[in-house]
Amino acid sequence: MMKSTESWLGSEFISQSTGSRENVATTAATMPARILVVDDEIRMRESVRDLLEAYGHASLIAANGYAALEILREHPIELILLDLNMPEVTGLEFLDLVKEDFPDVDVVIVSGEATFANATEALRQGVSDFLRKPYSPVELLGIIENVLKKRTLEKDIKQVHQKLEASEYRYRFIVDNSPDIIYMLDEAGYFCFVNDRIGQLLDYKQNDLIGHHFSEIVHEEDVEKAKYAFAERRTGDRASRNVEFRLRCKDNTQPSRYFESRTVSIELNSMGIYQETGSNDKCFVGTYGVARDISERKRAEEIINFQLYHDLLTQLPNRALLRDRLGLAISQAKRSGTQLALMYLDMDRFKVINDSLGHVAGDQLLQTVANRLRNCLRDSDTLARVGGDEFNLLVPEVSGRVDAIRLVEKVMANLKDPIFIDGVEVFVSFSIGIAIFPDDGESMDSLIKHADIAMYHVKRHGKDGYEFFTNSMKGSADQHLSYDTGLRRALDEEQLQLYFQPQIDIQSGMISGMEALLRWKHPEAGIISPTEFIPVAEENGIINEIGMWVLDSGCAELSKWIKAGHSNIRLAVNVSSKQLAQTDFEHHVFNIMTKHGIPGSSLELEITENVLIQDMDQVVNQLRKLHANGVRIAVDDFGIGYSSLGYLQSLPLSTLKIDRSFISGIRASSSRNSIVTAIIAMSKELGLDIVAEGVETEIQHQQLKRLGCPNAQGFLFGRPMPKEHVGLFLKKGYT
Numbered sequence: 013m014m015k016s017t018e019s020w021l022g023s024e025f026i027s028q029s030t031g032s033r034e035n036v037a038t039t040a041a042t043m044p045a046r047i048l049v050v051d052d053e054i055r056m057r058e059s060v061r062d063l064l065e066a067y068g069h070a071s072l073i074a075a076n077g078y079a080a081l082e083i084l085r086e087h088p089i090e091l092i093l094l095d096l097n098m099p100e101v102t103g104l105e106f107l108d109l110v111k112e113d114f115p116d117v118d119v120v121i122v123s124g125e126a127t128f129a130n131a132t133e134a135l136r137q138g139v140s141d142f143l144r145k146p147y148s149p150v151e152l153l154g155i156i157e158n159v160l161k162k163r164t165l166e167k168d169i170k171q172v173h174q175k176l177e178a179s180e181y182r183y184r185f186i187v188d189n190s191p192d193i194i195y196m197l198d199e200a201g202y203f204c205f206v207n208d209r210i211g212q213l214l215d216y217k218q219n220d221l222i223g224h225h226f227s228e229i230v231h232e233e234d235v236e237k238a239k240y241a242f243a244e245r246r247t248g249d250r251a252s253r254n255v256e257f258r259l260r261c262k263d264n265t266q267p268s269r270y271f272e273s274r275t276v277s278i279e280l281n282s283m284g285i286y287q288e289t290g291s292n293d294k295c296f297v298g299t300y301g302v303a304r305d306i307s308e309r310k311r312a313e314e315i316i317n318f319q320l321y322h323d324l325l326t327q328l329p330n331r332a333l334l335r336d337r338l339g340l341a342i343s344q345a346k347r348s349g350t351q352l353a354l355m356y357l358d359m360d361r362f363k364v365i366n367d368s369l370g371h372v373a374g375d376q377l378l379q380t381v382a383n384r385l386r387n388c389l390r391d392s393d394t395l396a397r398v399g400g401d402e403f404n405l406l407v408p409e410v411s412g413r414v415d416a417i418r419l420v421e422k423v424m425a426n427l428k429d430p431i432f433i434d435g436v437e438v439f440v441s442f443s444i445g446i447a448i449f450p451d452d453g454e455s456m457d458s459l460i461k462h463a464d465i466a467m468y469h470v471k472r473h474g475k476d477g478y479e480f481f482t483n484s485m486k487g488s489a490d491q492h493l494s495y496d497t498g499l500r501r502a503l504d505e506e507q508l509q510l511y512f513q514p515q516i517d518i519q520s521g522m523i524s525g526m527e528a529l530l531r532w533k534h535p536e537a538g539i540i541s542p543t544e545f546i547p548v549a550e551e552n553g554i555i556n557e558i559g560m561w562v563l564d565s566g567c568a569e570l571s572k573w574i575k576a577g578h579s580n581i582r583l584a585v586n587v588s589s590k591q592l593a594q595t596d597f598e599h600h601v602f603n604i605m606t607k608h609g610i611p612g613s614s615l616e617l618e619i620t621e622n623v624l625i626q627d628m629d630q631v632v633n634q635l636r637k638l639h640a641n642g643v644r645i646a647v648d649d650f651g652i653g654y655s656s657l658g659y660l661q662s663l664p665l666s667t668l669k670i671d672r673s674f675i676s677g678i679r680a681s682s683s684r685n686s687i688v689t690a691i692i693a694m695s696k697e698l699g700l701d702i703v704a705e706g707v708e709t710e711i712q713h714q715q716l717k718r719l720g721c722p723n724a725q726g727f728l729f730g731r732p733m734p735k736e737h738v739g740l741f742l743k744k745g746y747t
């Protein structure tokens with residue numbers, strides 16, 4: 013309820029009132045405040061209080077400075093209406109105390125006798141306004157309203173400042189602790205701001221870079237790429253996104269890091285990088301950018317990429333990478349009119365080594381071999397592992413076959429020395445096929461295929477060597493397929509034949525045995541060597557039937573020779589590892605021996621070391637049963653492959669057949685002589701008989717005789733002959 017102005021203001025106030033009460037009331041009611049009225053005149057202070065309360069303010073009154081200070085201490089006062097002329101403590105003295113202890117309180121001087129000096133002093137001390145008595149209520153209320161408005165405004169500004177400070181602190185914190193590099197460049201590409209992150213990532217201090225051009229930290233190969241992204245001028249959707257390049261660390265010995273840089277314009281982030289120049293024009297002043305470290309991702313990508321294109325065991329390129337490089341090399345060779353060589357390398361007898369020494373040893377062997385191969389190549393050559401024991405070698409620029417021969421012989425020489433795996437000495441050799449672009453193929457596939465065919469040709473003709481592809485080999489590769497289907501018919505239609513090659517007792521010169529060697533008399537192709545079709549028969553499984561046929565036919569001939577009086581002759585029969593894998597193999601052998609009345613001692617089964625890759629227990633078991641019945645067991649091709657001699661003691665062996673590669677070397681290499689000497693000495697120690705294979709010359713014969721080798725076989729004594737010739741040969745003997 014609004015009180016009457018006359019009842020609480022002095023008459024001089026009422027008479028000077030000029031404003032309308034409604035106006036004042038409306039304004040004052042919008043900003044109620046807590047106001048302290050300090051006046052020694054009771055009538056004055058009470059009338060002012062009533063006026064203020066009538067207009068919605070809460071007011072308290074004090075008759076002097078002390079009372080006022082008391083109230084200030086106990087109540088939250090926003091505004092003081094202060095009379096300057098008071099006893100005890102003057103208004104100015106009170107003002108001093110207020111400003112010191114209650115600086116947030118606004119003071120309006122309301123005084124009747126204030127001098128100019130007083131007023132000036134009061135204003136100097138920071139009072140908000142000055143009202144001279146007598147005044148009208150409207151004037152008082154107007155001043156109060158102004159002061160309160162100003163006060164509210166200042167409060168708001170203060171709050172805005174505080175918020176801005178807090179916000180700036182937050183953003184500074186975010187920028188300083190950002191996992192990304194945040195930077196600003198001026199319009200010429202010089203750093204004007206960069207956050208701390210640059211120090212952690214690239215080792216620069218912020219000051220190292222401020223004022224420096226961005227290109228100083230970009231990897232030299234990436235400067236072109238980085239130029240537009242780093243100092244981006246565009247904005248919005250056209251600005252650079254996720255451009256990748258490398259920044260250089262301060263210490264250049266560290267690897268470069270990959271970065272993904274995002275630049276955005278100041279139009280988007282209010283950083284003031286474009287400046288308004290009036291009439292809707294904008295002026296480019298710099299770039300703001302965020303660069304994220306993506307080194308880890310790049311490294312992961314590199315690893316994945318490496319794994320996609322490399323063999324993890326040997327770290328060599330794999331087939332995919334080889335094909336890629338071969339494609340490029342062919343294009344390059346076509347353009348420049350040069351030649352290139354593709355070599356297909358297949359390790360001989362790797363399966364035997366791998367399965368007998370174990371896969372860990374096999375892996376080590378492959379790694380060692382890969383290193384040896386790598387060591388004799390140039391950086392431009394590509395050696396790839398394309399299968400278990402298969403490698404491809406791409407030699408991008410060869411001047412011709414002579415060049416390729418030089419390299420392949422270097423490769424083979426590098427592999428000659430034994431490799432020690434877990435203390436075991438292993439000898440390796442390779443069958444290598446070579447195709448030359450463009451003579452042997454103009455496409456990637458034809459080159460690989462032809463090198464492969466040439467490699468198989470080497471395999472079939474004694475391994476451990478190399479050959480260039482020729483068109484005639486192609487026919488024989490196609491034949492491989494026709495052998496597959498033709499072998500069954502060969503068996504049914506009696507196209508298979510046995511030849512026999514004599515074995516000689518070196519010391520007495522007598523014939524000690526005959527080795528049965530299979531031939532396929534093909535109706536169109538003529539005589540086909542077992543090296544051509546035995547692998548096919550082993551692959552398709554028909555070797556078991558063929559093997560039994562060989563044993564049966566061989567024993568049939570043997571029984572004839574025995575009956576003809578050559579009872580000391582032994583028959584040697586080759587047995588494939590696949591045959592020994594049959595659980596009832598020995599029963600078949602016994603049945604055949606019984607059928608032809610052959611004593612065990614007249615039969616020698618030749619096995620190669622790779623029979624040991626079968627279930628060893630089963631093989632040993634079968635061989636023991638055969639041996640117990642007098643059947644002799646010979647190890648064929650002894651000395652090549654792997655040189656673990658442990659099996660010599662675990663197997664029931666009778667004979668070692670020294671591989672012909674050692675015998676052929678007798679003439680040329682004394683080191684080979686010593687190997688033969690060692691094998692002979694060791695066999696004698698183990699009580700084993702010996703047959704030296706592939707004796708072709710009299711020198712070899714005499715050397716072997718001198719070394720005390722008991723038996724020999726080879727073209728010198730007789731080539732494999734058809735069964736019809738054996739009778740006469742036995743009668744006449746070796747001469």
Ligand SMILES: Nc1nc2c(ncn2[C@@H]2O[C@H](COP(=O)(O)O[C@H]3[C@@H](O)[C@H](n4cnc5c(=O)[nH]c(N)nc54)O[C@@H]3COP(=O)(O)O)[C@@H](O)[C@H]2O)c(=O)[nH]1
Nearest residue numbers: 529530541542543562586587588648649706707708726727
């Ligand atoms: N599982 C079976 N394997 C068999 C059978 N018959 C033969 N074979 C194996 O085929 C390979 C090649 O045999 P072949 O073409 O008959 O060659 C033999 C001889 O002709 C050859 N040889 C003999 N003396 C010489 C010589 O002085 N020089 C020279 N360059 N070659 C010669 O060696 C082959 C006999 O080798 P081996 O058996 O190691 O004693 C061959 O691996 C046969 O084993 C069969 O029925 N089953």
